[in-house]
Amino acid sequence: MKTASGAQLDFGRLALLLVMLGVGWYFWYSPVFWPLKLLVVMMHESGHALATLLVGGSVDRIHLAADESGSCLSRLPPGMLRQIAVYSGGYLGSAVAGAGLLLATFRFRLRRWVLGAACVWLVVMGLLYAGDAFTLAFCVGTAAVMGIGAKWLPDGAVDFVNLFIAAFTALYAVFDLRDDLWNSAVRSRSDAALLADLTYVPAVVWAALWTLLAVGLLSIAAYRSLHARPQGLQMPPVGSRARRA
Template structure:
C-alpha cells in the first residue's frame, strides 16, 4: 500500500487501526468506554485552557461530569481574535492529542514516553485546575492507570494502547460532527454557539469547519505515522545512509 508520494504504508498497522476504529464504533455505547470518553473531554477542555494561557488569559477551573460533559472556566483575554482562538481550541485540542499520540508512538518510537507525558498532563491539570472532587479523582486515577500501563505493558501492548486511544479520539471527533450537524445538538452553551455570538459566522458553520480541520489533522498525521520503515540496507554506493524515520 502506497501514498500518493510513493511512500509505503505499513499494512499491518493500517489494518489494526481500521479494526480498532470498527471496534470502538460498534461498542460506542458500552459502559466500558465511558472512561475513554471522559479522557477525550479532558483533552478538549485542556485545549481551551492552553489557548487561554497562550493568549494572556487565566484558567480558573476545569470540570468534568459523569454525563460526559465538561467545562473550562476562564478569564478570557480582551480582543475578538484571542477569544475566537480560545473558543476554537477545544474543537482541535483532542484531535491534536490523538495525532501527536500516533506520531510519537509510530514515527519516533516514543511509546512509553507518550504515556508518561499523558500521566504528567493529567496530574498537572487535576492538581492545578480541577474544579471538583470528581474531576480531580478522574485525572489522578487515569494518570495512575496510564503510568502502570507504561511501566508494565510490553512494547506491543503499549503500541496497541496508544493506537486505540488515537483511534478512539478520531471516533469522538466524528461523533461530535454527527451530533452537531446531523442531530442539531449545537446547544446554547456549545463552543460553536459562543463563536457564532462573537462573529457573523453561524454555529453550524463553525462546527463544520473545526470538525473538518480536526479530522483532516488526524488523517494527515495517521498517514505520516503509519508509513513503513525503510529497509535496513538502504544506501547508495559504498557509504551507507542514515535510517530515515
C-alpha cells in the same frame, strides 16, 4: 504505495488501525469505554485551557462530569481574536491530541513515553485546575493507571494500549463534532453558538470549518503514520580481523 520520500504504506498498521476503529465504533455505547470518553473530554477542555494561556489569559478551573460533559472557566484579555482562538481550542484540541497520538504511536513508536506523558499531563491538569473532587479524582486515578501501565506492562501490551487510545481519540474527535455541532439542539449550546454570538457568523459555519480542519488534520496524521520509512541498507560492523587485513 509510496510517498515522494520513498516511504511505503504499511498494510499491517492499516489493518490494525481499521480493526481498532471498528471495535471503538461497534461498542461505542458500551460502559466499558466511559473512562476513555471522559479522557477525550479532558483533552477537549485542555485545548481550551492551552489556548487561553497562549493568548495571555488565565485558567480558573476545569470541570468534568459523569455524563461526559465538561467546562473550562477562564479569564481572557479583551479582543475578538483571542475569544475565537479559545472557543475553537476545544474541538481542535481533541483533534490535535488524536493526530499526535497517531504519530507518536505508529510513526515514532514512543511506547512508554506516550503513557508517561499522558500521566504527567493528567496530574498537572488535575492539581492545577480541577474545580471539583470528581475531576481531581478522575485525573489522578487515570494518571495512576497509566503510570502503572508505563512501568509494568510488557512492550506488546503497551503498544496495544497506545494504539487503542490513539484510534479511539481520533474516532471520538470526529464523533464529538458530529454529535455536538451537527445536532441543531446541541449546537445551540455549544462553543459554535458562543462564536456565532460573538462574530455573527452562523454556528453551522463554525461547525463546518472545525469539521474540515479536524478531519483534515487526522487524515494527514493517519497518512503519515501508516507509511513506514524505508530502512535502507546497513553495513555489517567491521571486525578486528577485517581491520588487520
